[in-house]
Amino acid sequence: MASAVDLATYKETLIVLSTAGLVVPVMQRIKLSPVIGYLAAGAALGPFGLGSLAGEFQWLNYVTISRDTGLPTIAELGIVFLMFLIGLELSVQRLVTMRRLVFGLGSLQMASASLALALVASWFGYSLEAAMIIGASLALSSTAIVVEVLARSKRLSAPSGRATFSVLLFQDLSVIPILVAVSLLAPQAEGNPWQSALFALASGFLMIGVIALLGRYALRPLLRLVAALDSPELFLAAVFLIIIGSGVLSAYAGLSMALGSFVAGLLLADTEYRAAIETLIEPFKGLLLGVFFISVGLEIDLVALTREPLSLVSAILIVVLVKITLFLPLARAFNLSLPSALESALLLAPAGEFAFIVFTTASVAGILSPAESARLLAVVAFSMVLLPLLGAWGRKLAKGERDVEIKEADAASAARLSASRALIIGSGRVGRLVSTMLQKHGIPYVLTDRDPAVVSGLRAQGEPVFFGDARQVSFLRKCGLDHVDALIITVNTQAEIDRIIQSARELRPELQIIVRARDAAHAKKLYRLGVTDAVPETIEASLQLSEASLVALGIPIGKVIGSIHEQRDHLRRDFQEIVGKQAPQVHGIHSSRRAP
Numbered sequence: 077m078a079s080a081v082d083l084a085t086y087k088e089t090l091i092v093l094s095t096a097g098l099v100v101p102v103m104q105r106i107k108l109s110p111v112i113g114y115l116a117a118g119a120a121l122g123p124f125g126l127g128s129l130a131g132e133f134q135w136l137n138y139v140t141i142s143r144d145t146g147l148p149t150i151a152e153l154g155i156v157f158l159m160f161l162i163g164l165e166l167s168v169q170r171l172v173t174m175r176r177l178v179f180g181l182g183s184l185q186m187a188s189a190s191l192a193l194a195l196v197a198s199w200f201g202y203s204l205e206a207a208m209i210i211g212a213s214l215a216l217s218s219t220a221i222v223v224e225v226l227a228r229s230k231r232l233s234a235p236s237g238r239a240t241f242s243v244l245l246f247q248d249l250s251v252i253p254i255l256v257a258v259s260l261l262a263p264q265a266e267g268n269p270w271q272s273a274l275f276a277l278a279s280g281f282l283m284i285g286v287i288a289l290l291g292r293y294a295l296r297p298l299l300r301l302v303a304a305l306d307s308p309e310l311f312l313a314a315v316f317l318i319i320i321g322s323g324v325l326s327a328y329a330g331l332s333m334a335l336g337s338f339v340a341g342l343l344l345a346d347t348e349y350r351a352a353i354e355t356l357i358e359p360f361k362g363l364l365l366g367v368f369f370i371s372v373g374l375e376i377d378l379v380a381l382t383r384e385p386l387s388l389v390s391a392i393l394i395v396v397l398v399k400i401t402l403f404l405p406l407a408r409a410f411n412l413s414l415p416s417a418l419e420s421a422l423l424l425a426p427a428g429e430f431a432f433i434v435f436t437t438a439s440v441a442g443i444l445s446p447a448e449s450a451r452l453l454a455v456v457a458f459s460m461v462l463l464p465l466l467g468a469w470g471r472k473l474a475k476g477e478r479d480v481e482i483k484e485a486d487a488a489s490a491a492r493l494s495a496s497r498a499l500i501i502g503s504g505r506v507g508r509l510v511s512t513m514l515q516k517h518g519i520p521y522v523l524t525d526r527d528p529a530v531v532s533g534l535r536a537q538g539e540p541v542f543f544g545d546a547r548q549v550s551f552l553r554k555c556g557l558d559h560v561d562a563l564i565i566t567v568n569t570q571a572e573i574d575r576i577i578q579s580a581r582e583l584r585p586e587l588q589i590i591v592r593a594r595d596a597a598h599a600k601k602l603y604r605l606g607v608t609d610a611v612p613e614t615i616e617a618s619l620q621l622s623e624a625s626l627v628a629l630g631i632p633i634g635k636v637i638g639s640i641h642e643q644r645d646h647l648r649r650d651f652q653e654i655v656g657k658q659a660p661q662v663h664g665i666h667s668s669r670r671a672p
Contacts, residue, residue, distance in 0.1 A: 088141055091121060096366045111221055111464045114366050118373015128379070141374060152333060154364030155220045155429070156323045157357055159334040162223060162241070163341020164350050165232065174242050181239060181410050182246025185424070188402045189215035196394060202448070205261040209438050210452065212254045214395050218428035218460050219244045219334065220368055225423065225467035236416035236474055239407060240423050248335050251430050258437050283329030287322050287336055291343030299349045303528035303543055312356050318344075319357070348531045351524075351554035352544035372429065375457040377450075391455045396425040396462070419470030426459035426466065496522045496556050501546045501576055502566035503530055503539075506592055510564055511539070522555050547575040549583055562588040562608075570598060577605045 099113035118141070119125050127140035194211025202210060222244060223232070231237040295318060302314040319337050326336025344350060400421040407417035432453060439449035498514055498521040500507050507523060514521045523541035525531050531543040544551045546567075557563065563580050565573055573591060580587060588608040593599040599610035622643075626636045 087138065091139065091141060092367055092370060095121075095370060096363060099366070110366070111224060111369055112461070114369030115373040115376065115461050118370040119376040120373075121370075122374035122376070124374075124377040124379060141370075150364065150367050152368070153320070154361065154366070154368035155334045156319060156337045157361040157364055158220055158223060159338040160319045160322075160341040161354065161357065161361060162232075163338045163343075164345050164354055174238060177239055177242035177410065178246050181406060182243045184406050185243050185403055186212075186215055186247060186250050188406070189399050192398050192402060193395065196398065203443075206438070206443050206448070209254070209258060209261065209434065209443055212250070212257070213431040213434040213452075214427050214456070215399070216247050216250070216254075216428040216430050216434075217244060217399075217424045218426060218463060219248060220365060220429060221460060221463045222423045222467070224365060225464055229467070229471055231419075231471065234416070234474075235412055236419040236423075236470070239410070239412055239416065240420045243420070243424055245338075247428070247430075248338075251434075254430075254434055255437065258434065258441055258443065261441075261443055283325055283336070284339060287325055287339045288343065291322075291340055295340070295344060296347055296349075299344075299347070300528045300532055303349070303352075306526070308356075308545070311352070315353050315356055348528075348535045348541060348543045351542040351551060354554050355544060355548055355551040358550065368429075372432075372457060372460060375432065375453055376461065377454050377457075388451075388454060388458065391451075392426075392459045392462075395427060395455065395459060399425045415474040419474040422466040422470040422473075423463070426463050427456040428460070431456045496520045496540070496559075497561045498522075498564055499552070499555055499557055499560045499562075500524070500564045500566060502568075502592075503527075503534055503541055504566065507564075507566040510566060522560075524551075524555055547572060547579060549579045552576075552579060553583065557583060557587075560587075562590060565589065565591045568592065568594065570594065573602070574605060577602070577607060581606050 095114070095117045099117060100110045103110045103113040121127065121140050123140075123142060125140070126136050127142060130136040130140055190208075190212040192211070193214045194207045197207035197210040198204065222240060226232045226237045226240065232241065298314060298318075299311070302310050305311075318340055322336040322340035323333030324336070326339075327333045344353065403421040403424060404417050407420055408414070412420065435444060435449045435452050435456070438444045439446055444452070497519055500511055500514075500521055500523045503511070503523045503525040507525075511521055511523060521540070523534065523539060524544055524546050525534075525541060526543070526545060528543055531541050534541045542555055544555070546552060546555075546565075557580060563576075563584075565576055567573060567576075577589060577591065580589060585606075589606070590609045591602050591607045591611070593602055593610040593612040595612050599612045602610040622640065626639075627633060
C-alpha cells in the first residue's frame, strides 16, 4: 500500500512551479518583464497578501506561501547561478579592461550614495550608527533584477550595461565591509571588533584566492575527466558542484555565495566548456531566479501602502532621486554619454536584495528596532518593483545610441563567435581538413566536438573549438548559429546528423547546410531533410579514383577535371530530383563546383 503524501511538504514547490508556468507566457503576451509577474505573484500569495486572510479562510492555506518557507534558501541559488553565467560571459580579460569602472565609478557611487543617504536618515531622526548602516544598505542596487533586465534586452555589452554591471560588482564586494560594520556598531559587540573586522576581510580575500587557484588548476581537468565519460548527467553534476561549491566556500569566508560563483564562472569563461555549461544551466537559472523574485515579493506589504502611503512613497522617491542625482555627474566624468548615463542611473536607483540581509542583521544586533527594520524592508521591496519599469524607460532614453553602442562594445570574449561565417560540427579528420581550407581562404569559423581530448588538443593549438552536443538548439546558438552563413556537418553517425539538421532548420530555415553523407541512400535522405548539399563518401572516393585513373591513362588534366565536376553535378541533380528538389542557388562561402 502506498504511503500517505503530506501535501503541505510540496505546497510551496507546486505553487512556485504553477506560478512560473503561468507568469512567463502571460507576461510575454502583454509584453512586460516576467520579473514584474513574479514580484506581483509573491506579493499576492505571500503573508501580506492572501496569506493574511488564511486564518479566516482555511482553504487559502493551500494556495499561499508563508514567511517561514524554505524559498529564500532556494532563491539564493538563483542569484548564484546568475552570477556564474555572468562570469562565463565576461572572462578575466574583459574584467581587467573594466577595472577602471569597477574600482573607479563603483567606489565613487557607493561612497557618495552611502554618505548622502546616511545624512538623510540622520535628518529623519535615526541614530548615527543606524544612519550609517541605512545609507550604505540603500546605496546598494539589485544585482539579480538589474542583470536580468539587461540580459533580456541584450544590453549587458553596451556601455550602459558595462558601467552598470561594474558598479554592481563593486557593490557586491562592499557587502562584506557593511556586514562587518554592523558587527562593529552593535551595542552588545564583544571582544575587539576591529580585530574581528580585519580577520573577516582577510579570510574573505584569502578564500577568493583559493577559489581562483582551484579554478586555474583543478576546474578544467575535472570537466575534461567528466566529459570523457560522455554522460550529460555526470557533466551536469560536475557543473553544479563547481557553482554551488565555489559559492559555499565564499560564504564560509563571510562573502556572498554569488561572488564565489562569479569568480568560478570568470575562470571558466575562456575554456572550451563554456558553451556546453551555458546550455546546461540556463533553464535552471531561469527557474531559480523566478523563485528569488517570488521570495522578494513575499516581503512586499501591500497593506503598508494604505497605512502610510505618503511616508512610504516619499522614502522611495528620496532614495531613487538621490542615487540618480549623484550618479549622473559621476558617469559623465567616466565618459558615458548622457543617454547611457541616464539608463545606468535609472537601473541603479532602486535598492537591492542585499539590503534585506543587512537590515535583518542590524535588527538582530539591536542597531535597528523591529519596526524600523520592517519599514525599511518595505522601502527596499517596493523600490525593487520599479526596476523593470525604470529599465524600460532607460532603454527608451538610450534608444538612439543602440547601434553605436553595439559597435563600440568590448566583445573580446565573443569575438570568434561574432566574426565566424561557418560553424563546423565535428573536428575529426574531415572537419579539420575543412577548417584548414576555410582558414587558407581567410574565412573565420568555429568548431565543435564531443570528444574532450580532441577539443583540449585543438584549444592548445589556438583553434576556436567548443565542447558540447550539437544536437541541442541552445548549444548551436551559443556557438553562433544565429549569424553564420553556413553549417558544415562532418560527423559520421547518421542519427546524430539527422538530429543536428532538424535542430538547425528549426532556428534557421534559410541556412546553407553542407553535410557529409555515408552513401547515396543517406544523401537522398539528407536532401529530404532540407540540406543544401550532401557529399557521399563512397561516391566522392569513386570520383577521386576515376580522376587518378584517367590522368594515369594519359587523359589531359583539364578534361579530367571538367568531366569529374560534370559527373559530380549530374549525380547531385539526380539526388535532388528524386526527392523533389531543384538544384540550389548557392551563395556565400559555398560555391558551385562546376568547372569553368
